[in-house]
Amino acid sequence: MDSMEVDDDIYLNKSLTMEGLITQVDVQRRKQPCRHVTVCLGLLCVVLLAGNIGQIIYYGILTHPSSANSIQASYNTLTQERDHLQNDNDTLTTERDQLQSNCDSLTAEKEHLEAKVRNLTKEKDQFQQSFSSLSAERDEFKASFSNLKNVRDRLQANYDALKQESSQLNTSCNDMQRNLEGLQTEHNNLTASKDQLQTKCSNLQRQKDELQDRFSALTSNRDQLQSNYSFLKRDKDQLQRSYNTLSTSKDHLQISYSSLWKDKEQLQSRYNALWRVKEWLQTNYSSLAAERERLQNKTDKLTVKVRGKPCQTGWRKFDISCYFISTIKRNWTVSRKDCIARGADLVIIDSRDEQVFVNGLLGVSQNAWIGLTDSLQEGTWTWVDGTPLTMDFWQPRQPNNFSGNQDCGEIVQKPSVGEWNDDGCFAEQLWICEK
Numbered sequence: 001m002d003s004m005e006v007d008d009d010i011y012l013n014k015s016l017t018m019e020g021l022i023t024q025v026d027v028q029r030r031k032q033p034c035r036h037v038t039v040c041l042g043l044l045c046v047v048l049l050a051g052n053i054g055q056i057i058y059y060g061i062l063t064h065p066s067s068a069n070s071i072q073a074s075y076n077t078l079t080q081e082r083d084h085l086q087n088d089n090d091t092l093t094t095e096r097d098q099l100q101s102n103c104d105s106l107t108a109e110k111e112h113l114e115a116k117v118r119n120l121t122k123e124k125d126q127f128q129q130s131f132s133s134l135s136a137e138r139d140e141f142k143a144s145f146s147n148l149k150n151v152r153d154r155l156q157a158n159y160d161a162l163k164q165e166s167s168q169l170n171t172s173c174n175d176m177q178r179n180l181e182g183l184q185t186e187h188n189n190l191t192a193s194k195d196q197l198q199t200k201c202s203n204l205q206r207q208k209d210e211l212q213d214r215f216s217a218l219t220s221n222r223d224q225l226q227s228n229y230s231f232l233k234r235d236k237d238q239l240q241r242s243y244n245t246l247s248t249s250k251d252h253l254q255i256s257y258s259s260l261w262k263d264k265e266q267l268q269s270r271y272n273a274l275w276r277v278k279e280w281l282q283t284n285y286s287s288l289a290a291e292r293e294r295l296q297n298k299t300d301k302l303t304v305k306v307r308g309k310p311c312q313t314g315w316r317k318f319d320i321s322c323y324f325i326s327t328i329k330r331n332w333t334v335s336r337k338d339c340i341a342r343g344a345d346l347v348i349i350d351s352r353d354e355q356v357f358v359n360g361l362l363g364v365s366q367n368a369w370i371g372l373t374d375s376l377q378e379g380t381w382t383w384v385d386g387t388p389l390t391m392d393f394w395q396p397r398q399p400n401n402f403s404g405n406q407d408c409g410e411i412v413q414k415p416s417v418g419e420w421n422d423d424g425c426f427a428e429q430l431w432i433c434e435k
Ligand SMILES: [Ca+2]
Pocket: 321, 347, 348, 349, 350, 354, 434
């Protein structure tokens, strides 16, 4: 059986000095062997000892049976020794645990003391800095105190001198106060005299102002009268001129009046004649209106009758007209002659519906002569019956009188409505008649 050895030595040296609150702490410690290794070695020894005892008992019984009793005695002895050693081992183990516990508590105390040492070191440094700054301030205060003492001495000297001057000035002030009172009395007397003179002066000034006002008013009246006189004189001259002008005008007006009277007589005569004409025209208008009404009724009846009348073979009906489209091509003049020979003329388009119908007589993109020309006066387009255009369907930028030689109108087939163009009358193409 082995024993565990615990060897902790702690040396704590502490010395404190009050110069600058300096603290020194010295801690030394020697490490113990590993506790676990020690316990293992002790158990190993116990096992070896038990093995030896067993081996001795075995050889003693087998090889020397006669000495069994002595061996038994030895065995008992050894058993007692083992128990004794076991007790020692338990005791040592208890002591070792006790020492271990003491060691842990001492270690904790050591760390606590080290922390305290660090805090005290910091406080010492702070106190050292404060001491230095306070020493510097003390020196500054000493210097300031000396300066203030010198200033106080100088101020005390000045105060004494000023006190002396104050006494002298006080004496002078009393003298001047007396002089001032005398002067105040004289001033009051002079003020009374001045007020009297001031009153007299004010009265004189007021009288002077009144006289001045009266003088100014008189002067103003005089100037006003002078101005009025000038105005009146000028008005009189102007009235004289106006009178002369009016006299001349009156003579002229008299002449004009005579002339106008004559004109009025003439106009009255013409008015009477025109009145009679108007009465006659009114009568004629009434009779013509009745005639027009009668003719309109007749025309309507004829229109209805004509609409119901069919066209001859080869002609197409639209509204009250019949239309013929050629199958050969000729120039505009020959085309018109053909229409006239058929009891018709080139087509005259005077409504959008008629334009749509005529456009429908043509094939896609075909063109044909219509009864339109500006051969009588360039740029003035009329129909073959002499009537002007009531509407038109010219292509964009047409009529353009291209090459100065386009005086006849043609229709060009386009979807829905169709368009017009001016072309040379000599060109040969289809034509459309209307009757
Ligand atoms: Ca027509």
